Amino acid sequence: VADIEAEIISVGTELLLGQIVDTDAPAMAQTLAECGIVCRQRVTVGDNHERLVALLRAALKRCQVVITIGGLGPTQDDLTREAVAEAMDDSLETVPEVVESLKEFFASRGVKWTESNAKQAQKPTCATHIPNPNGTAPGILCNKQGKIVVCMPGPPGEFLPMLEHSVGPMLAQIGTGQVIFSKSLRVTGMGESAMEAKILDLLASTNPTIAPYAKVSEVHLRLTARAATKFDALKLIEPVEVAVRKRLGSAVYGCDDETLESVVIGMLTSRGLTVSTAESMTGGGLGKRLTSVGGASAVYVGGIVAYSSQLKTAILGVNKDVLQKHGPVSAEVAQHMAENAKELFKADYAISITGNAGPTSDTDGKPIGRVFVGISGPTTRVHEVNLRGTREDIRNRAEYLALRWLREDLLNLNPNG
Amino acid sequence: VADIEAEIISVGTELLLGQIVDTDAPAMAQTLAECGIVCRQRVTVGDNHERLVALLRAALKRCQVVITIGGLGPTQDDLTREAVAEAMDDSLETVPEVVESLKEFFASRGVKWTESNAKQAQKPTCATHIPNPNGTAPGILCNKQGKIVVCMPGPPGEFLPMLEHSVGPMLAQIGTGQVIFSKSLRVTGMGESAMEAKILDLLASTNPTIAPYAKVSEVHLRLTARAATKFDALKLIEPVEVAVRKRLGSAVYGCDDETLESVVIGMLTSRGLTVSTAESMTGGGLGKRLTSVGGASAVYVGGIVAYSSQLKTAILGVNKDVLQKHGPVSAEVAQHMAENAKELFKADYAISITGNAGPTSDTDGKPIGRVFVGISGPTTRVHEVNLRGTREDIRNRAEYLALRWLREDLLNLNPNG
Numbered sequence: 091v092a093d094i095e096a097e098i099i100s101v102g103t104e105l106l107l108g109q110i111v112d113t114d115a116p117a118m119a120q121t122l123a124e125c126g127i128v129c130r131q132r133v134t135v136g137d138n139h140e141r142l143v144a145l146l147r148a149a150l151k152r153c154q155v156v157i158t159i160g161g162l163g164p165t166q167d168d169l170t171r172e173a174v175a176e177a178m179d180d181s182l183e184t185v186p187e188v189v190e191s192l193k194e195f196f197a198s199r200g201v202k203w204t205e206s207n208a209k210q211a212q213k214p215t216c217a218t219h220i221p222n223p224n225g226t227a228p229g230i231l232c233n234k235q236g237k238i239v240v241c242m243p244g245p246p247g248e249f250l251p252m253l254e255h256s257v258g259p260m261l262a263q264i265g266t267g268q269v270i271f272s273k274s275l276r277v278t279g280m281g282e283s284a285m286e287a288k289i290l291d292l293l294a295s296t297n298p299t300i301a302p303y304a305k306v307s308e309v310h311l312r313l314t315a316r317a318a319t320k321f322d323a324l325k326l327i328e329p330v331e332v333a334v335r336k337r338l339g340s341a342v343y344g345c346d347d348e349t350l351e352s353v354v355i356g357m358l359t360s361r362g363l364t365v366s367t368a369e370s371m372t373g374g375g376l377g378k379r380l381t382s383v384g385g386a387s388a389v390y391v392g393g394i395v396a397y398s399s400q401l402k403t404a405i406l407g408v409n410k411d412v413l414q415k416h417g418p419v420s421a422e423v424a425q426h427m428a429e430n431a432k433e434l435f436k437a438d439y440a441i442s443i444t445g446n447a448g449p450t451s452d453t454d455g456k457p458i459g460r461v462f463v464g465i466s467g468p469t470t471r472v473h474e475v476n477l478r479g480t481r482e483d484i485r486n487r488a489e490y491l492a493l494r495w496l497r498e499d500l501l502n503l504n505p506n507g
Numbered sequence: 508v509a510d511i512e513a514e515i516i517s518v519g520t521e522l523l524l525g526q527i528v529d530t531d532a533p534a535m536a537q538t539l540a541e542c543g544i545v546c547r548q549r550v551t552v553g554d555n556h557e558r559l560v561a562l563l564r565a566a567l568k569r570c571q572v573v574i575t576i577g578g579l580g581p582t583q584d585d586l587t588r589e590a591v592a593e594a595m596d597d598s599l600e601t602v603p604e605v606v607e608s609l610k611e612f613f614a615s616r617g618v619k620w621t622e623s624n625a626k627q628a629q630k631p632t633c634a635t636h637i638p639n640p641n642g643t644a645p646g647i648l649c650n651k652q653g654k655i656v657v658c659m660p661g662p663p664g665e666f667l668p669m670l671e672h673s674v675g676p677m678l679a680q681i682g683t684g685q686v687i688f689s690k691s692l693r694v695t696g697m698g699e700s701a702m703e704a705k706i707l708d709l710l711a712s713t714n715p716t717i718a719p720y721a722k723v724s725e726v727h728l729r730l731t732a733r734a735a736t737k738f739d740a741l742k743l744i745e746p747v748e749v750a751v752r753k754r755l756g757s758a759v760y761g762c763d764d765e766t767l768e769s770v771v772i773g774m775l776t777s778r779g780l781t782v783s784t785a786e787s788m789t790g791g792g793l794g795k796r797l798t799s800v801g802g803a804s805a806v807y808v809g810g811i812v813a814y815s816s817q818l819k820t821a822i823l824g825v826n827k828d829v830l831q832k833h834g835p836v837s838a839e840v841a842q843h844m845a846e847n848a849k850e851l852f853k854a855d856y857a858i859s860i861t862g863n864a865g866p867t868s869d870t871d872g873k874p875i876g877r878v879f880v881g882i883s884g885p886t887t888r889v890h891e892v893n894l895r896g897t898r899e900d901i902r903n904r905a906e907y908l909a910l911r912w913l914r915e916d917l918l919n920l921n922p923n924g
Contacts, residue, residue, distance in 0.1 A: 106549060107540050108533030109718070115551075116525030123524050131558070132523060132551040134532075141548070283581050283621040293583070302582060303521055306664065312526075367791070367812070373798025374784070374791025377812040381790025384866040384898060386814070392822075393812040395784070395794040401809040401852065435818065449801040476615065479641060481801060483664070 093128045094265060097149040101161035101170055102244060103136040114159045114242075114249045121258050125265035126316065127155060137167040146177035150237050155264070157257075160244030162227035164207045170241055171212050171230065178234055180214040188219060192226055220256050224248045229256065238264065271323035272314040273345055275334060278494055280341045282309050288337045298327050300334070307490045308350075340501055350493045351379045357500045358389040358439075365496070366435035367393030368406055368427040370418065371445040371461065376489045391435045396427065406430050417454030419446050421462050421472045428464030428472075439467045439499075441492050445477075447484040461488045465495050467503070510545045511682060513572035516562055518587050519661060520553040522577065531576045531659075531666045538675050541689060541731065542682035544572060554584040563594035567654050572681070574674075577661030579644035581624045587658050588629050588647065595651055597631040605636060609643055637673050641665045646673065655681065688740035689731040690762055692751060695911055697758045699726050705754045715744050717751070724907045725767075757918055767910045768796045774917045775806040775856075782913070783852035784810030785823055785844040787835065788862040788878065793906045808852045813844070823847050834871030836863050838879050838889045845881030845889075856884045856916075858909050862894075864901040878905045882912050884920070 100115050115132050122129045130153060135141050142161075149156045161170030175182045188211035196203045210227040213219055220229030220240075225248035230241040240257055242249050277285055282304045286293065289311075293300050298315035311334060315326035335342050344353045358365055367376050367390075377393045380386050394406055399418050402408040408426040416422040427442035445461030459477045461484070464470060473495055477484045517532050532549050539546045547570060552558050559578075566573045578587030592599045605628035613620045627644040630636055637646030637657075642665035647658040657674055659666050679686065694702055699721045703710065706728075710717050715732035728751060732743040752759050761770045775782055784794050784807075794810045797803050811823055816835050819825040825843040833839040844859035862878030876894045878901070881887060890912055894901045 105533075106536060106546055108536030109720075111528060111530055111533050113528055116522075116528050119523060119525030129523055131553075131562075134549040136548075145548075281618050281621075283623045284619055286582060286623070287621060301520065301584065304580060304662070306662070312521075369791070369794075371798075372795065373803070373807070374786070374794025374810060374812065377786075377791025377814075378789065378795055378902075381788075381812075381814060382899065382902075386790070390790070390814050392814040392818040393791060395791065395798075395810040395812070397794075397798060397804055397807050397809040405809075405851070434822070475617075478615070479664075482799060483641075485795075485799075 094126070094155060095128045095130050095153040096122050096155035096157060097130050097153050098122075098132040098157045098159065099142070099145055099149065100132065100134040100159045100244075101137065101142060102134075103167070105134050105160065105244075106136040114244060114246060117250060117253060118157055118159065118242075121253055121261065122157075123270045125258070125261040126268040126270060127261060127265045137161065137169055139169045139173055142169060142173040143177050146173060146239070150177060150239070154237060155261070156237070156239045158239070158241045159249065160242075162210065162229070162241060162243045164204075164209050164226070168209070168227075171209070171214075174230065174232060174239055174241055175214040178214055178216060178232055178237075178239065180216050180232075180234065182212045183215050184208065185211050185213060185219065188228060195226060220252060222248055222252060224251055231260070268316050268318060269320050269323055270314060270316050271320050271327070272312055273327050273331065275311040275313070275331065275338075275342050276344045276348060276350075277309045277311060277338060277341050278307070278343050278350060280309065280338065285309055285311075285338065285341075289334055292330065292333060292337070295330055298323075298330055300330065307487060343497065349383075350490065350497065352383045354493050354497050354500070355380065355383045355386050355389055357497065359385070361500070361503075363438040363500075364389050364391050365439040365441065366391045366431050366437035368431035368440060368442040369393060369395050370397060370402070370427070370443060371447050372443045372485050372489050373397060375485055376441060376443060376492055379489055379493065391437045393435070394431060402427065406434065417456060419444050419454060419456040419460055419462065421464075421474060424462035424464035424472050425466075425470055428466035429470055432466045439465065439496065441465055441496055443488050443492055445484070445488055447481045447488075449481060459484055461491075463488065463492045463495060465492070465499050467499055471495070471499065511543070511572060512545045512547050512570040513539050513574060514547050514566040514570050515539075515549040515574045515576065516559070516566065517549065517551040517576045517661075518554065518559060518578035519551075520555075520584070522551050522661075523553040529576075531661060531663060534667060534670060535574055535576065535659075538670055538678065539574075541687040542675070542678040543685055543687060543733070544678060544682050554578065554586055556586045556590055559586060559590040560594050563590060563656070567594060567656070571654060572678070573654070573656045575656065575658045576666065577659075579627065579646070579658060579660045581621075581626050581643070585626070588626070588631070591647070591649060591656055591658055592631040595631055595633060595649055595654075595656065597633050597649075597651065599629045600632050601625065602628050602630060602636065605645060612643060637669060639665055639669060641668055648677070685733050685735065686737050686740055687731060687733050688737050688744070689729055690744050690748065692728040692730070692748065692755075692759050693761045693765060693767075694726045694728060694755060694758050695724070695760050695767060697726065697755065702726055702728075702755065702758075706751055709747065709750055709754070712747055715740075715747055717747065724904060760914065766800075767907065767914065769800045771910050771914050771917070772797065772800040772803050772806055774914065776802070778917070778920075780855040780917075781806050781808050782856040782858065783808045783848050783854040785848035785857060785859040786810060786812050787814060787819070787844070787860060788864050789860045789902050789906050790814060792902055793858060793860060793909055796906055796910065808854045810852070811848060819844065823851065834873060836861050836871060836873040836877055836879065838881075838891060841879035841881035841889050842883075842887055845883035846887055849883045856882065856913065858882055858913055860905050860909055862901070862905055864898045864905075866898060876901055878908075880905065880909045880912060882909070882916055884916055888912070888916065 432440035442464035732740040849857035859881035
């Protein structure tokens with residue numbers, strides 16, 4: 091059976107000019123994939139009748155299904171109904187029952203009825219209305235000579251419920267009947283091309299397909315299978331996932347919504363271990379990451395942000411001579427910060443971060459991007475790196491690396507963990 | 508003079524399938540508008556060579572300027588370079604200097620070089636490279652027979668700086684020749700409709716135009732003027748800015764890239780005051796915000812993340828009876844945390860945050876979203892709020908409000924400051 095193909099057309103000058111970010115079209119695209127309908131392309135066009143008609147005609151030539159989002163309101167700028175009728179060689183008719191229910195809707199909200207609102211009760215003669223419990227403009231479903239056009243309102247509060255309750259189930263029926271299911275493996279400590287080199291043959295797989303996505307500090311591998319049921323799709327994914335994990339080893343740290351922080355918190359929880367932090371350059375960012383995970387309170391005791399050198403000495407007990415001799419951005423200070431924090435907070439582990447994130451070279455002459463991370467557990471390891479980018483990049487990357495190195499230590503503590 | 512027209516093509520299967528939301532294309536569209544270039548339409552297409560070539564050819568027929576975003580990476584899926592070369596009837600060449608600088612970039616990060624990365628040093632022969640200080644793939648600027656194609660990398664951390672520093676200024680030159688200059692006023696503590704009501708007549712202004720953009724916790728008012736020179740544009744903006752500021756008073760806290768944290772750090776710096784933090788629910792997020800500002804070390808001493816109740820007592824010295832009687836999420840604990848932190852860190856001000864961000868109702872029975880913020884300076888004020896949203900929403904909003912309230916206290920300290 092040939093794939094059913096679709097295109098999505100987002101309508102609105104505000105969208106086109108980038109004054110609002112389009113979150114409807116991505117949600118629509120995800121639904122199409124789940125219904126086994128292939129999304130060929132998405133287009134955003136302004137409130138322009140001729141262009142919209144031309145786009146609709148071109149899309150209808152290429153695809154069986156065309157989705158429009160937006161342009162169904164009551165104002166002069168709302169042109170989707172007229173454009174769809176013209177592109178389908180049809181004309182508009184007003185549905186009196188819809189006019190009546192619109193008037194009731196206005197009355198129930200205490201809003202004065204103006205005649206321009208009756209426009210929203212129009213539809214091409216080949217179409218039926220799709221109920222919109224959350225707004226005034228109903229959706230429109232056109233079905234003519236084997237072509238389907240679905241018109242949906244743009245406000246997400248109206249669009250999303252209509253997608254979930256009406257349009258999604260309808261598209262699933264006309265789709266291939268197949269289900270599409272994806273799983274993402276999260277890979278850390280290995281660049282995109284190094285990873286590809288290890289799984290080059292697997293990347294040729296067609297069901298599931300395997301697609302790498304480079305993120306800021308890691309790579310996500312998305313495995314997508316197509317089958318009659320979600321269970322069958324999972325069965326297709328499983329052996330490929332096993333093969334990928336075998337090739338990449340512990341570089342795969344989690345899947346789907348798991349984050350490095352949630353995985354680290356999980357490892358500490360299952361081992362009954364606690365952790366604390368002593369941050370300088372990152373100013374509390376590592377603590378924020380750890381506590382972004384619900385349930386972090388069971389393992390994260392707390393931390394200190396020792397931003398000034400005085401504080402490193404006064405509260406964290408970093409030796410003054412060490413500070414003076416090596417400067418605050420040094421392996422020695424990172425080590426003392428981690429070891430003293432572990433003791434101060436009575437935790438099993440402590441992570442320290444000191445470094446220079448810019449904007450200016452530090453007083454102690456360490457270049458921008460030089461960072462020291464200390465991990466103190468049964469023993470203490472200090473890592474030195476030189477990071478690039480903006481102040482925020484350097485800080486974020488240091489936090490991320492601290493988590494990666496803590497995970498490594500926890501893996502080494504118990505390699506089967 | 509006829510308008511210069513442009514189209515934007517976003518490339519990537521992940522984008523097409525809605526797995527990520529495209530924020531680059533809206534930013535690009537805004538820049539085009541500011542440069543006086545008319546954006547005709549935006550298209551999103553997957554990693555598919557033939558379709559991309561067809562789209563490029565069609566766009567080049569309609570428009571003088573075509574922008575592509577994404578598909579410049581080192582993997583097999585990255586097809587933009589090849590597609591653009593084909594659509595421009597050109598061929599690709601490798602620039603040896605770029606290969607060398609890529610190798611240096613990898614070496615400096617301690618990442619192993621793989622030969623597939625050399626692909627990123629290719630460009631059509633009619634093109635020049637656009638520097639990318641934040642990633643490996645340079646941008647590409649093609650200029651052939653009066654047609655301009657600009658190819659930019661997709662990761663926002665690479666795309667946005669390239670847009671601001673290279674592509675934007677270049678597009679302004681080929682635009683109408685007029686300079687478009689914008690200034691954003693940042694408004695806090697006032698909703699969008701309340702603000703609009705105060706400046707309704709000013710919103711009718713056409714040069715500069717005034718457009719309000721609602722952000723998560725604040726509203727930005729964008730004043731955009733068009734003139735022969737930047738100086739003339741600024742002269743148009745000035746009187747309108749003065750009028751807006753007069754109407755909105757101290758709700759306008761800054762402009763353009765200023766953030767609430769940078770403004771607060773600036774106020775503390777100019778007054779010679781220091782600040783410290785005592786965080787529970789936010790886990791270090793407030794410290795991270797304060798230290799996101801370069802030069803924060805002059806005023807931010809440091810802080811403590813007292814995530815566990817034991818720590819609130821042990822290190823921060825919060826009275827055990829107070830903790831037991833009122834629970835960790837209470838006005839009394841927020842007050843003690845702020846006052847004790849001020850003393851412990853020997854700072855002029857201390858900010859405390861305690862609350863319940865979820866996911867579960869706390870042991871002491873405080874509902875999700877209940878937050879207490881203490882500001883201790885010459886006196887101590889405790890604020891209570893009930894925030895909605897996800898765990899991250901609640902934490903972020905609490906940090907933001909703490910900064911807003913510290914600013915208010917500093918303004919009251921010296922109303923002319």
